[in-house]
Amino acid sequence: xxxxxxMGGLLTLGLAACAPNMRGQGNVVDVAVLGVNDFHGNxxxxxxxxxxxxxxxxxxxxxxxxxxxxxxxxxxxxEARRQNSNTIFVGVGDLIGASxxxxxxxxxxxxxxxxxxxxxxxSVVGNHEFDYGLKELRRMQNGGxxxxxxxxxxxxxxxxxxxxxxxxxxNVIEDATGKSIFPxxxxxxxGGANIAxxxxxxKETPTIVSxxxxxxxxxxxxxxxxxxxxxxxxxxNVDAIIALIHHGGVIDTTKEAFSTPECATLAxxxxxxxxxxxxxxKVVMSAHTHRxxxxxxxxxxxxxxxxxxxxxxxxxxxxxxARHTVLxxxxxxxxxxxxxxxxxxxxxxxxxxxxxxxxxxxxxxxAKLAVPQVSRTANAxxxxxxxxxxxxxxxxxxxxxxxxxxxxxxxxxxxxxxxLPVAPKADNGVTFxxxxxxxxxxxxxxxxxxxxxxxxxxxxxxxDNSGVTGQTxxxxxxxxFAYKFDTTKPKDQRVxxxxxxxxxxxxxxxxxxTVNSFLADGGDGFTVLREGQSxxxxxxxxxxxxxxxxxxxxVAPSAQDRITKLQ
Numbered sequence: 001x002x003x004x005x006x007m008g009g010l011l012t013l014g015l016a017a018c019a020p021n022m023r024g025q026g027n028v029v030d031v032a033v034l035g036v037n038d039f040h041g042n043x044x045x046x047x048x049x050x051x052x053x054x055x056x057x058x059x060x061x062x063x064x065x066x067x068x069x070x071x072x073x074x075x076x077x078x079e080a081r082r083q084n085s086n087t088i089f090v091g092v093g094d095l096i097g098a099s100x101x102x103x104x105x106x107x108x109x110x111x112x113x114x115x116x117x118x119x120x121x122x123s124v125v126g127n128h129e130f131d132y133g134l135k136e137l138r139r140m141q142n143g144g145x146x147x148x149x150x151x152x153x154x155x156x157x158x159x160x161x162x163x164x165x166x167x168x169x170x171n172v173i174e175d176a177t178g179k180s181i182f183p184x185x186x187x188x189x190x191g192g193a194n195i196a197x198x199x200x201x202x203k204e205t206p207t208i209v210s211x212x213x214x215x216x217x218x219x220x221x222x223x224x225x226x227x228x229x230x231x232x233x234x235x236x237n238v239d240a241i242i243a244l245i246h247h248g249g250v251i252d253t254t255k256e257a258f259s260t261p262e263c264a265t266l267a268x269x270x271x272x273x274x275x276x277x278x279x280x281x282k283v284v285m286s287a288h289t290h291r292x293x294x295x296x297x298x299x300x301x302x303x304x305x306x307x308x309x310x311x312x313x314x315x316x317x318x319x320x321x322a323r324h325t326v327l328x329x330x331x332x333x334x335x336x337x338x339x340x341x342x343x344x345x346x347x348x349x350x351x352x353x354x355x356x357x358x359x360x361x362x363x364x365x366x367a368k369l370a371v372p373q374v375s376r377t378a379n380a381x382x383x384x385x386x387x388x389x390x391x392x393x394x395x396x397x398x399x400x401x402x403x404x405x406x407x408x409x410x411x412x413x414x415x416x417x418x419x420l421p422v423a424p425k426a427d428n429g430v431t432f433x434x435x436x437x438x439x440x441x442x443x444x445x446x447x448x449x450x451x452x453x454x455x456x457x458x459x460x461x462x463x464d465n466s467g468v469t470g471q472t473x474x475x476x477x478x479x480x481f482a483y484k485f486d487t488t489k490p491k492d493q494r495v496x497x498x499x500x501x502x503x504x505x506x507x508x509x510x511x512x513x514t515v516n517s518f519l520a521d522g523g524d525g526f527t528v529l530r531e532g533q534s535x536x537x538x539x540x541x542x543x544x545x546x547x548x549x550x551x552x553x554x555v556a557p558s559a560q561d562r563i564t565k566l567q
Contacts, residue, residue, distance in 0.1 A: 041099025074344025093126025168199025382474025
């Protein structure tokens with residue numbers, strides 16, 4: 001298999017990027033499937049650290065590559081379709097939700113409009129499609145203005161018509177009807193070949209979204225739901241079956257990169273799911289862990305792109321239509337280099353319209369930092385400069401007795417969606433758009449009472465939730481709180497030396513703890529937080545963060561010394 005090249009002349013790759021005769025003759029056809037996962041409404045390019053390029057100011061250094069954005073994705077798709085008319089564009093979940101302000105303030109309708117214009121044919125639902133509940137998700141599919149947030153709905157287009165592409169959800173059952181909320185599969189005719197796409201979202205979705213978002217829904221086993229429809233697909237003589245699964249894994253980046261063809265170190269939930277799938281499923285297009293890879297597991301291709309459109313998934317199939325057989329599979333991750341790809345003019349117009357509606361709010365300056373940027377990248381102990389800053393802001397907002405009397409705050413890293421600011425500015429300024437992009441979920445702060453023993457359990461649960469999240473999630477902690485951990489120790493014995501303001505935590509004493517509303521309901525597998533007593537609701541997390549950096553300007557990141565990893 002050929003390795004991918006950076007977009008600049010499009011990626012050159014085995015099957016479909018060759019001469020026109022490779023597109024199929026007679027009963028044999030070559031089909032290109034391009035997919036985007038975890039886009040999260042990122043209409044504009046963002047920094048991609050998966051590829052480093054030389055710093056023009058200092059050739060000895062490297063900088064991240066600006067990648068993604070709908071203009072460049074449109075350019076990639078146009079070139080792919082030029083090379084092979086038998087090209088189909090699909091989504092692998094989380095197209096919307098946790099979005100930057102240009103999409104989120106307009107209820108993600110610009111993102112739906114962009115995918116329509118890019119001729120997306122279908123997408124599996126991701127967990128973030130449920131952020132605002134089933135009714136709103138169905139509005140995303142069917143259109144209309146009857147939204148649970150009328151202040152944002154139909155402001156981008158007063159006659160929002162919904163997604164032209166079909167959402168899939170084989171394993172999401174509505175309790176009231178006993179039926180799946182969307183079709184389990186879609187059969188697409190591409191170049192005369194009938195390709196079945198079957199979609200499932202991670203069954204743990206109820207543990208990682210707000211409870212009201214999944215009320216009345218049951219999420220079943222991904223592989224079982226997909227396998228259930230395989231006999232029906234076989235009876236319809238489909239030529240190929242591709243599973244779109246919004247769950248993922250990680251590779252060993254010390255040995256392999258996202259561009260490594262047929263990588264061999266993939267681990268995580270997607271491997272277990274794939275191993276249970278019917279052999280008729282030839283390819284798994286995955287998502288959720290925001291990590292690019294192109295692997296071969298027990299003979300089956302499992303691929304994922306990076307988040308925000310930085311990498312697209314590409315799968316090239318050679319299909320024998322007469323025998324309903326896949327003759328060959330080649331896959332690659334496509335780098336969407338926004339500095340080189342020809343921009344799609346229709347997408348330029350769309351993003352210009354969205355920004356014109358949202359920039360007056362987004363560009364309001366909040367404060368200035370003492371440094372160009374505060375990073376969300378964690379150290380070996382899982383502690384990040386930005387995570388600490390957010391935890392400090394939440395403690396500051398709830399420390400007063402009237403606001404909860406909190407003594408410690410915990411922040412989930414998955415709720416931190418970007419560095420602050422997203423792109424450094426010459427004056428070290430931070431805008432509301434930057435703050436919103438960091439924390440776009442609209443969670444409120446909750447103060448609750450836990451015993452010292454329950455806080456210990458909370459910290460231990462950081463190492464037990466990888467099956468839910470795809471990776472260990474280390475909570476960010478506020479100033480004055482510290483602890484150590486050793487991952488080689490047995491379960492429930494990994495955390496030690498917990499202190500609050502220099503004093504050992506008392507297992508039997510009660511402490512007022514601040515978390516966001518997502519965590520308070522047991523999100524990310526932190527179920528002990530559901531036991532918290534004497535709950536008191538507070539302001540929005542984004543408002544608390546904005547107030548904190550404004551009142552403490554210019555803010556600089558402090559030393560990462562609150563969490564110590566022993567082993």
